[in-house]
Structures are given as structure tokens and as C-alpha cells.
Amino acid sequence: FEIIIKELNAMQPTILSGYAFALKKLAEAQRANKLAIKPGILQSGGEPLSTEDKKYIQETFDAPMVNVYASSEHLIMGIGSDALGGMYLMEDNIYFELKHTKTYSTNLFNYTLPLIRYEMSDHLEVMSDTTHQMPFTKIKEIIGRNEYVPIFLNDNGEEDFISPILLVELYIKHLTKFQIHLIDKHNFIFRAHLEPKLSPVTKTKTIKKIDQHLQKILQEKKMHTVKYTIEIVDRLWVDPKTGKFRLITR
Numbered sequence: 399f400e401i402i403i404k405e406l407n408a409m410q411p412t413i414l415s416g417y418a419f420a421l422k423k424l425a426e427a428q429r430a431n432k433l434a435i436k437p438g439i440l441q442s443g444g445e446p447l448s449t450e451d452k453k454y455i456q457e458t459f460d461a462p463m464v465n466v467y468a469s470s471e472h473l474i475m476g477i478g479s480d481a482l483g484g485m486y487l488m489e490d491n492i493y494f495e496l497k498h499t500k501t502y503s504t505n506l507f508n509y510t511l512p513l514i515r516y517e518m519s520d521h522l523e524v525m526s527d528t529t530h531q532m533p534f535t536k537i538k539e540i541i542g543r544n545e546y547v548p549i550f551l552n553d554n555g556e557e558d559f560i561s562p563i564l565l566v567e568l569y570i571k572h573l574t575k576f577q578i579h580l581i582d583k584h585n586f587i588f589r590a591h592l593e594p595k596l597s598p599v600t601k602t603k604t605i606k607k608i609d610q611h612l613q614k615i616l617q618e619k620k621m622h623t624v625k626y627t628i629e630i631v632d633r634l635w636v637d638p639k640t641g642k643f644r645l646i647t648r
Contacts, residue, residue, distance in 0.1 A: 399423065399558050399620070403433050414459070415441035419547060419559055422451050425458035437461050443468050444562070445547055447539065456480075465539050470566070471513055472505050478539040484525050485539045486532040494535065496522050548646060551583045553620045564615060565645060572596060572604040577634050580648035588612060588628045605630070 406414075406424070414421070414437040421442055427433040437459055442452070443466035456463050467476035467485060472492055478485025487494055495502035495515065501522050502515045527536040548560045565578060572593045579587040592604060608628055616624050636643045 399427075399552065399556065403427055406433060406435055410435055411437055413437055413439045413441065414461075415443070417444045417547065417559065417561070418442045418447040418451055419445065419549065421455050423558070425455045428458050435459075439464060441466060449539075452539075469518065471516060471518075472503060475503070476537065482531055482536075483529060484527070484536045486534040486536055487522075489534045494522070496524065496537075548578060548580055548586065549583060550586075550619075550621050550624045553622055557583070558619060558621070560615060560619060562645065568611060570604065570607050570611060572600060573608060575634050576608075577644065578646045580646065584624055586624070586626050588626055589631050589634060590628060591631055591634050601630075 403424075414424070414435070416424070421440065424433060428435070438461055440455060440459060440461050440463040442455075442463060447463075447465050452463055452465070462479060462481065465478040465485060466474060467478070467487075468474050474488055475492055476485045476487045491505065491507055493504040493506060495504075499519075499521055501518045501520045503518060504514050504516065505512065523538045525536050525538050547562065548565075549557055550560070552558045568576070573590055574593055575591040577589040579589060581587065588608065590605070590608060592601060596604065605628055612626060612628075616622065634643070
């Protein structure tokens with residue numbers, strides 16, 4: 399985290415974008431006079447942004463916040479801001495079906511791998527639109543989504559997070575699938591599913607590579623006190639409620 403602050407101070411970005419949790423931590427650093435930047439625009443995405451955190455971050459940097467509603471499956475799904483008075487769904491790209499506890503989405507652009515009535519555990523609440531700044535459905539910016547971001551304590555005893563992008567892009571030969579199970583802010587389990595019929599030597603080498611990758615991530619985040627267990631499993635199950643696979647559980 400100290401490296402991020404140092405590089406941001408040197409860079410002096412005009413646009414600051416990140417997860418809501420990360421933006422909140424940067425705002426705290428700004429108020430503590432560790433960070434000294436003046437971005438003109440703030441952008442939050444990847445996880446829900448609460449009204450309190452949004453107000454705190456905007457007041458800290460004295461800049462407007464653009465809240466992006468996105469997913470790995472559809473990329474940008476909605477855009478919100480105070481100026482818009484809510485969030486507009488990008489219905490020129492995606493067809494939405496809003497239900498009480500979930501949302502079905504059908505993309506209109508992915509011809510290679512179409513997603514039709516794709517179920518997402520997102521609760522979207524429609525709001526009245528008196529300004530009609532965009533010709534789309536307007537929803538409240540607070541989006542209920544049942545996902546987890548791995549947050550641990552670093553060497554300074556401060557909360558920090560590991561970007562899910564780092565985990566999604568983790569590739570190790572012979573590792574077919576994996577799942578992170580969060581125990582607390584000091585411990586997690588890495589559940590690994592390996593290719594079948596690996597020789598004992600290959601299996602040992604693969605587990606060693608997994609261990610090396612995890613160590614590298616934790617070292618870069620200065621989380622040397624965080625402990626983990628690599629658990630080899632025969633199968634990783636999908637969430638019985640949603641029918642979707644969870645990368646991170648707790």
C-alpha cells in the first residue's frame with residue numbers, strides 16, 4: 399500500500415479509478431497527509447459503493463464520483479453519478495430482466511459466446527426518472543451483490559485487499575481450477591483441483607508452483623503474516639443457490 403501511495407504522489411493522476419474499498423483506503427491516506435493528489439474525476443467499480451463511502455471519498459478529494467456497474471461476463475452494465483441522480487443501465491448492449499432477488503441479463507453483442515438470460519445475484523431497484531438524461535432504465539446506485547473481496551492485515555496491521563483480478567489471471571500448468579476460502583484476516587485456504595492422473599513428481603512440482611505464486615502475491619502486498627493452506631480437492635462445486643461457481647468463499 400505504501401508503494402501505491404508513493405507512486406500516486408509521483409504520478410499525480412487526473413483520474414483515480416479502483417475498487418470502493420481501495421478508494422476508501424486512499425481517501426484515509428489523503429486525510430492523514432500521506433497521500434497528496436488532486437484527481438479531477440473518481441471512478442468506482444468492481445464492488446458495491448455505499449452512500450457513506452461515496453460521500454467520504456468525494457469530500458476527501460473534492461471531485462465527483464462516477465460509479466461503474468460492471469461484471470466479467472458483460473463488462474460495463476451501468477453508469478451512475480450524482481449528476482445523473484442515479485444509475486442508468488446500458489440497455490443498448492444488454493437486455494435486463496429485473497427480479498426481486500436477482501437479475502437476468504442477455505448480452506446483445508457477444509456473438510462468439512452468447513449469454514442468454516444469464517442469472518446474476520444482483521438486486522437492482524428501479525427508480526423514477528424525472529430528468530431522462532439517458533434513454534435507459536434508471537436504478538438506484540446501491541446494488542446488492544453477494545461477492546467477496548479478500549481483505550487481510552498487512553505487516554503494519556492495516557487492512558488491505560488482494561485484487562480479484564490477480565486471482566482470476568492466476569495460471570499454473572496442471573492446475574485446472576481453484577477456489578479461495580477466506581477464514582479470517584490472517585488465514586485462507588487455497589483449494590486446488592489438478593489434472594487427473596498426474597505422477598507424484600508432477601503433482602509435487604505443481605503444488606510447489608502454487609505455493610510460489612501465492613508467496614509472491616503476499617510478499618508484493620507486504621502480507622508476510624498471512625498464512626494459507628493448499629488443499630487438493632477432487633472437485634469444486636458451484637453455489638447451490640445460484641448455480642454459479644464462486645472464486646472466493648468464506
